[in-house]
Amino acid sequence: MAAGPADAVRRAYLILAAFVAGASVMIIELAGNRVLAPWFGNSLYTWTGLIGVILVSLSGGYYLGGYLADRRPSYAVLAHLLAASAVLTILVPSLQSSIDGPLRTWDVISGPLAATTLLFALPGCLLAAVSPFAIRMISLLSADRRVGLAAGSVGMAATLGSVLGTFATGFVLVPHLRLRAIFVATGLVLAVLAVAGYVLFAGFRRRKSLAALLLGLFTLVAAVAYLDEKPRSPRIIYEEQTFYHRIRVVEQEAGEPGDRLRHLYLDNTREGSQYARSKALWEGYQRYWELARLFSADVKKAAFLGGGAYAMPEALLDAYPEAAVDVVEIDPAVIEVGRKFFRVDQYPRMNAVADDARRFLQSTDARYDLIYGDAYRGVACIPAHLVTVEFFRLVRSRLNNRGVFIINVSGSIEGERARLFHSVARTLSEVFSHQCVFATRPDSPQEAQNVFVVAADHDLKPESLSADAFEHPERIAKLLSGYVPPDRYDLSGGFVFSDDHNPVEYLVARSLAASGAR
Secondary structure: OOOOOOOOHHHHHHHHHHHHHHHHHHHHHHHHHHHHHHHHHHOOHHHHHHHHHHHHHHHHHHHHHHHHHHOOOHHHHHHHHHHHHHHHHHHHHHHHOOHHHHOOOOOHHHHHHHHHHHHHHHHHHHHOOOOHHHHHHHHHHHHOOOHHHHHHHHHHHHHHHHHHHHHHHHHHHHHHOOHHHHHHHHHHHHHHHHHHHHHHOOOOOOHHHHHHHHHHHHOOOOOOHHHHHOOOOOOOEEEEOOOEEEEEEEEEEOOOOOOEEEEEEOOOEEEEEEEEOOOOOOHHHHHHHHHHHHOOOOOEEEEEEEEOOOHHHHHHHHHHHOOOEHHHHOOHHHHHHHHHHHOHHOOEEEEEEEOOOOHHHHHHOOOEEEEOOOOOOOOEEHHHHHHHHHHHHHHHHHHEEEEEEEEEEOOOOOOOHHHHHHHHHHHOOOOOOEEEEEEEEOOOOOEEEEEEEEEEEOOOOOOHHOOOOOOOOHHHHHHHHHEEEEEOOOOHHHOOOOOOOHHHHHHHHHHHHHOOOO
């Protein structure tokens, strides 16, 4: 071993390297989910692919670190591992952009596996190699007399680093920094640690000093390049990264002269739209909130589970000015966006609540004439705990005697892509004594579309409804034309979802595979 700094400095550096490597792995893994979500959704399959590939890369890294420690136990090799990890971590945003197009064609099972392998497997492997390498180096400081203590010290440091990386990513980094900045900052920390290793333990020889200088220069240039904001489309009037979503508000000219249409995007899914001036509903599925008018004589209190662009709860309040509406949205930032861009503050009888929909219903004592379930981000992101028997029982307990529950499901009425709708409807039938189904394109039963299931404990009698009995009969007639009689679908092949058994991600994956979508 080369003479140089005291053993205490060497030991401290090795412990710090294990700590930082452990933290970096968790930062990469948790921030990596936000990288994958726009492509494949924030689903069980995304997390499974990400965690599985990271674990494989860690396994390989542990072996690599042990092998290198036996072959070349030097501080220069450790610095090389940190330097290479730094470069690969910094390059994640660039690699993400370069593979964005091809990966969009992959499905929700193979896609996360491929993307995680391409983006995160190699830096994860190199970072995992740091701990066994550091154990060997520390044991050499005591002539291999304290191998157990070396292993325990490094293991403790790496684990504490992982804890810090987990909490820092979830509570600080993702909510407050762009993903590009997170990966560059993590890479810079690793680069600084690598440079410190070169400088402290290379004896200041010319070759090592030059390597350190070049590495520091490269990482600084890379940081400036990747932190430099690319020009944002003038149509994007708002953009924010939160722990839950990448939120964007996109605006375009539409509607009456001088009006503009605003779209709310969560990741790459459009979650709702609303005109800046007009209160007309732009998207066809938004008009189906009026199913409540067909099955509830009067709506005095309603709850919308999922805010989106707030067009539906606002339309309900326009129709029932004396009503009170609770809108439950899990991401507080979506509520703030609603206040700023989607007129939420113009409706004093709207109570926007930042909470999980199920937790909100568990904590409230309110009773509703209408509960509208729309807390789903596209077809690929369906919260499993919001489609179970237990959840539907909770919903029923929060309805008035004549209250109705409406749930919006993306899928088809018939065919392979109908399993999700069939399962949701069958699960509802375990809780509610009556239900009826409406669809946006009932004449195309095998096409993916919005399917609405209305459930209640009183007879809904959809066949007896007439548009002439309502205000704006033409709009009601449009809704009634979407009625799907029970003989048009067979629920026997559907699952009954429960908290104990809920293969909703499996059904989504099969549906997407059947449609040729990702």
